[in-house]
Amino acid sequence: MADIRYSVPEESKTKYLIGILSKDLNLDVKGLRSRRARLDYQGEARYCGVDLDSGHMVVSERIDREALCGPTTPCILHFEFILENPLELHNVILEVQDVNDNTPVFPKDSIKLEISETAMINSKFQIARARDLDVGGNSVQNYFLNQNPHFDIDARLSKDRYVDIVLKSNLDREKKAEHSLLLTAVDGGNPPRSGSVVIQILVLDVNDNAPVFSQSQYRAQLFENAARGTSVIKVSAIDEDEGENGQLTYYINHLSESTKNLFQIDDKNGELLVTGKLDHELASSYELEIQAEDGGGQTGHCKVMIEILDVNDNAPVITVQSFMNPIPEDIAVGSEVGIVNVKDQDSGENSKLSCSIPNNLPFKLQPSIKNYFTLIVTASLDREQIAEYNISITASDGGTPSLFSTSSLNIKVADINDNFPVFEEQSYSAHVAENNKPGTSIISVAARDPDWRQNGTVVYSLVAGEINGAPVNSFLTVNSDTGVIHAVKSFDYEKFRNFKVQVVARDNGSPPLSSNVTVSVLVSDENDNSPQILYPAPEGKSLMTEMVPKAALSGSLLSKVIAVDADSGQNAWLSYQILKSTDPGLFSIGLHSGEIRAQRDVAESDSMKQTLVISVKDNGQPPLSATCSVHLLISDNLAEVPELKDMTYEENNSKLTFYLIIALVSVSTFFLTFIILILAVRFCHRRKPRLLFDGAVAIPSAYLPPNYAEVEGAGTLRSSYNYDTYLTTGSRTSDFKFITSYNDATLSAAGTLKKSPDDSNMINLSDAGETLEILYPAPEGKSLMTEMVPKAALSGALLSKVIAVDADSGQNAWLSYQILKSTDPGLFSIGLHSGEIRAQRDVAESDSMKQTLVISVKDNGQPPLSATCSVYLLISDNLAEVPELKDMTYEENNSKLTFYLIIALVSVSTFFLTFIILILAVRFCHRRKPRLLFDGAVAIPSAYLPPNYAEVEGAGTLRSSYNYDTYLTTGSRTSDFKFITSYNDATLTAAGTLKKVQDETLAASLITLNNTGEGDEVRIA
Structure with a gap:
């Protein structure tokens, strides 16, 4: 606590600078406002104020020193300067300096003095001095009396507030009974102010005693709660004169406005009475001047000091x-x-x-x-x-x-922001149907914050993230005020079935508080995808023709339509129906399997070309459908239908292949023509007699054994049978498969023919039972199936899918997928059960543009069966970046065909030249041998060359051998034995089985061909 003192002239203008508080108290000006600096006036009027921006103490109201302090000097105002945080208190003492703003004023406008003519020279007569409210140098400093012969004034100022008029010469009432003087009071201001009073002097006869009080000063005490009329004190004065000159009158001099209503004196007896309400808190003491005047005009004076005693009449005031x-x-x-x-x-x-x-x-x-x-x-x-x-x-x-x-x-x-928004639920689930309209409201989230106003105002937003590589706000948006979540775009169930987003509830506090909640969006499926037919290929892509054997029986599986639907649930349940058929009663299709079977046995009268229009319909509401055409060819060999061509192959065949075929045909034709000529010449030579034999010479006939085809080094066949097995363009599998069912003794397409190790020499037929088939991508050798992979593909992106089926059921049809080989092993992964090929990491610029994956598909059977395929991936955003990309399969097929044609041409040509050389050599040798002359008695039989027979049942012979070429037809789903030429009842059918039987009539075992289609057995010895 510090005291500081300032002074200010009264009547200063507002904003007059009194002093710089901040500087004098060593305070920071910037902290005054924050510390709530102010002046406590302690009941005083607000004469001053503090400018908190500058720290100056200035005048705020007009200050009248005379009103505040009266004659008291110095005029002091006390203030308390208060600062908070921390609390500081400083006493400010303000001295109000007087200015000369008041003119001296005499108590009366005129004064009458009665002076005895016997007054002695230098007698003094007191005149009430002029009152000047100013103090100090601004108060009355001098008095001037107009020039006259009798009176003057005492140059010294009386301490008793009077001016003495001095008689300079004797008065002579007879000469002049009345004198008029002008007394002027001048203060010390600059410029000085003055006031005058007229003194009327009456010269009287002798009255030379003035009243005299018993005490020059009286003291009295009075409680502040004294009632009106209470006697304070009684004063008394004595005048020794007699008569009127001795009669005294009392009155109070110089009463201020605040005191004249408080006290009153009885003018006869001098008793001082209370006439107003006293208040110790307003004034604790009073000083009164009492004057006693006799009848002759002389006066006497005394002072009364009144002390106001305090009583507990004020309750505390709380501020x-x-x-x-x-x-x-x-x-x-x-x-x-x-x-x-x-x-x-x-x-x-x-x-x-x-x-x-x-x-x-x-x-x-x-x-x-x-x-x-x-x-x-x-x-x-x-x-x-x-x-x-x-x-x-x-x-x-x-x-x-x-x-x-x-x-x-x-x-x-x-309120402060001390509460986090709390969601009403721990998590939310929103169900929305796919193909929704953008802007649709899908769910509303709500969070509560118990804070007030902006601290409790919750604003909702989505946490930034990605869904399938796209930002969250491209899928959903949330109303920041209501928490209603809207779909930004239409969802596709087939692209994603569900996803999760994080919603943030953030209040508006500083700093803001937030909490998150997970919203799971579940997309429900709608029937918005038509069935997609995988097999047969859609119209316009390639001619897919199935070969149907003429011996096909009722119920035989001929082909199968394979379709998928990208929807799920009942929307993906597919049903198959034949809309149109060349022969409506010949074929049927499984309602849910898509298997095309013969509805009756195939007849000779049935049209060779059959076309089925198949409808595949899902179970959605409304149902969607797709159609395809299945082309069936009722024939056992391709020679019967020469007009059937592989259009794609003809278009892609190169000129080189064409020339090679012409060359091969020309050489073959020339070779056959040459053989025919040779045979014709030899036939003509045989008819001529060549030799003369002697009967006594015995020449045995030449024996040429038959051409046996040995199996496992055991039993022999009397004739050889050559089976040329090959795949046609477009085949899906590389195995022999039978249209009709088979028993344990049937040789399957993947079976092997071998000798049993036991003594019975039975032939075992081993069946691999392979039923696993890869639908997509196409098997090797068909066409180049290349998937485009965008360079911006991120980790987890779906790039392709391997589709495979297994004709088995149960766990034997459970398929698992595995990458056997990859150009970049760490770049791709495949779903174990889905077959989906996804990016295992983000695609980088350094990755090879061409990627090859070897995929293995394995079932769950015992033992498991598997199949492999190759997937070609091209990392590029457009095909223009890889102009060198070509149809690798076509070039490979074309090169293989050309290679085989060249080998055939070289083989035929070599054989032809060798044959010519042998013929020429034989003829040259014959010419050099001497001819023999035989005696007619000698019998020389001609050489016997038996024909190469193919024996059936060990009895009759065939005059020529038959070669059976077994192949797969274009687009065939099965690999059945089919024969180019027609066959009779003794011929092994396509569905026949080869087995061994015991015949008592034969010493060796026989191999039997069982024709299940005809019910006969054909035995080959």
Whole structure:
């Protein structure tokens, strides 16, 4: 606490600079406003103020020193300069300096003096001095009397507020009974002010005694609660004159406006009475000047000092000087939130104060300095529990009886952002049907925040992220105010069935608080995808023709339509139906399997070419469908239908292949022609007699054994049978498969013919039972199936899919997929059961453009069967980047065909030349041998060359051998034995089985061909 003193001239203008408080008190100007700096006027008028921006103390109202202090000098005003946080108190003493703003004024406009003519020279006569409200040098300094022969004034100023007029010469009433003087009072201001009074002097006969009081000063004490009419004191004066000159009159001189209504004196007896309400707090003492005047005009004076005694008549006054309202709920315990000032205008014990608040509040009042109390927080606050406090402050004084007063203080607790938004549910699930309209509302989330106003205002947003490589906000948007989530675009169930997003609820506090919730969006399927037919190929791509054997029986599986639907559930349940057929009663299709079977046995009268229009329909609402055409060819060999051609192959055949075929045909034709000519010449030579034999010479006939085909080095066949097995263009599998069912003794397409190790020499037929088939991609050798992979493909992106089926059922049809070989082993992965090929990592610029994957598809049977395929991937965004990409399959097929044609041409040509050379050599040798002359008695039989027979049942012979070429037809799903030429009842049918039987008539085992289609057995010895 420091005292500082300033001075200011009265009547200064507003904003007049009194002093620089911040500088004189060493305070930071910037902190004045934050510390709530102010002046406490302590009941005084607000004459001054503090500019918090500059720290200057300035005049705020007109200051009239005379009104404030009257004649008291110096005129002091006391202020208290208060600062908070921390609390500081400084006493400011302001001295109001007088300015010459008042003119001297005499009590009366004219003064009458009666002077005895017997007055002695140098006699003095007191004149009430002029009153000048100014003080110091601005008060009355000099008096001037107009020039006259009898009177002058004493140059010294009287301390008793009078001016002495001095008689300079004797008065002679007879010469002049009345004198008029002009007395002028001049103050010391600059410029000086003056006031005058006219003195009328009457020259009287002798009255030479003035009244004299018994005491020059009287003292009295009076309680402030004294009633009106109470006698304060009684003064008395004596005048030794007699008569009128001795009769005294009392009155009070120079009463101010504030005191003339408080006291009154009886003019006859000099008793001083209370006439107004006294207040110790306003004035604790009064000084009155009592004058006694006799009949002759002479006066006497005395002073009465009245002390006003205090009584406990004022209750304490509570003033809240400053308090923080509202206060933050996180305010620290022990913080100051308010300053309370308690005043009692009484004094002594009556002014001793105490102040208190209820104990059940988290606050307390702590005494500070000089009747100041600080309101302090004593416990943690929580606005969510109590938002405001009404504090009753009680102040009491030390009087008897004690007086008290109360004041209510309302403090509001300001909210801080101390609560996180809480969602009503831990997680949300939204169900939305695919193909929804953009902007559709799918779900609403809600979070609650118990904080107030902006701290409790929740704003919703989506957490940034990606769904299938696209930003979340491209799928969903959330209303920031309501929490309603809308779909930005239409969803596709086939692309993604569900995804999760994070919704953030964030309040508007500073700093903001937030919480997240997971929203699972479940996309339900709609029937928006038509069935997709995988086999046969759609119209316009390639001619897919199935070969149907003429011996096909009712119920035989001829082909199968394979379709898929990208939808799920009942939307993907497919049913198959024949819409149109060349012969409506010949074929049927499985309602749910798509298997095309013969509805009856194939007849000779049936048309060779059959076309079926198949409808594949799903089970959605409304159902969607797709159609395809299946072309069936009823024939056992391709020679019967020469007009059937592989259009694609003809278009792709190169000129080189064409020339090679012409060359091969030409050489073959020439060779056959040459053989025919040779045979014709030899036939003509045989008919001529060549030799003369002697009967006594015995020449045995030449024996040429038959050409046996040995099996496992055991039994022999009398004739050889050559089976040329090959695949036609477009075949899906490379195995022999039978149209009709087979038994344990049937040789399957994948079976092997071998000799049993036991003594029975039975031939075992081993069946691999392979039924696994890869539908997509196409098997090797068909066409180049290349998938385009975008360079921007991210980890997990779906790139392709391997599709395979297994004709088995149960666990034997459970398929698993595996990558056997890859150009870049770490770049791709395949779903174990789905076959989906996905990027295992992001595609990089350094990755090879061409990628090849070798995929293995394995079933779950015992033992498991498997198939492999190759998937070609091209990492590029457009085909223009790889102009060197060609149809690898076509070039490979073309090169293979050309290679085989060249081998055939070279073989035929070599054989032809060798044959010519042998013929020429034989003929050359024959010419060099001498001819023999035989005796006619000698019998020389001709050489016997038996033909090469193919024996059937060990009986009749065939005059020529038959070669059976077994192949797969274009687009065939099965690999059945089919014969180029027609056959009779003794011929092994396509569905026949080869087995061994025991014949008692034969020493060796026989191999039997069982024709299940005809019911006959053909035995080959």
